[in-house]
Amino acid sequence: xxxxxxxxxxxxxxxxxxxxxxxxxxxxxxxxxxxxxxxxxxxxxxxxxxxxxxxxxxxxxxxxxxxxxxxxxxxxxxxxxxxxxxxxxxxxxxxxxxxxxxxxxxxxxxxxxxxxxxxxxxxxxxxxxxxxxxxxxxxxxxxxxxxxxxx
Numbered sequence: 001x002x003x004x005x006x007x008x009x010x011x012x013x014x015x016x017x018x019x020x021x022x023x024x025x026x027x028x029x030x031x032x033x034x035x036x037x038x039x040x041x042x043x044x045x046x047x048x049x050x051x052x053x054x055x056x057x058x059x060x061x062x063x064x065x066x067x068x069x070x071x072x073x074x075x076x077x078x079x080x081x082x083x084x085x086x087x088x089x090x091x092x093x094x095x096x097x098x099x100x101x102x103x104x105x106x107x108x109x110x111x112x113x114x115x116x117x118x119x120x121x122x123x124x125x126x127x128x129x130x131x132x133x134x135x136x137x138x139x140x141x142x143x144x145x146x147x148x149x150x151x
Contacts, residue, residue, distance in 0.1 A: 011081050036110050106139040
């Protein structure tokens with residue numbers, strides 16, 4: 001990312017995503033896009049776009065797994081300003097330790113609305129098991145190498 005990048009565009013996009021405001025998301029993107037992610041983020045430099053596309057930007061989070069702040073599998077970590085915009089039922093996704101990969105990432109990577117993303121995370125929280133974690137771990141490389149939904 002660019003040094004001292006202004007996070008306001010991302011905050012506005014997250015707000016539009018949570019509210020499912022397609023018009024606002026399109027305005028912030030500069031064009032209609034299928035992924036529910038800020039694809040045209042001016043804060044990201046060219047090498048960063050490649051790192052994001054290949055999901056290599058997630059590797060530093062392995063440190064968070066090693067120190068116990070995160071798990072390998074679980075809902076993605078939430079940004080504090082994102083949580084401030086949650087509806088009460090969205091908070092259920094925070095009941096599991098955040099992870100590097102999760103059910104949402106291997107089934108609907110950035111292509112469904114926010115409520116569906118949250119519902120997938122809640123499904124994981126409710127059905128969490130070693131078996132489900134193993135399935136997600138096996139499906140993660142396929143999702144990463146396909147680069148489907150990665151921008």
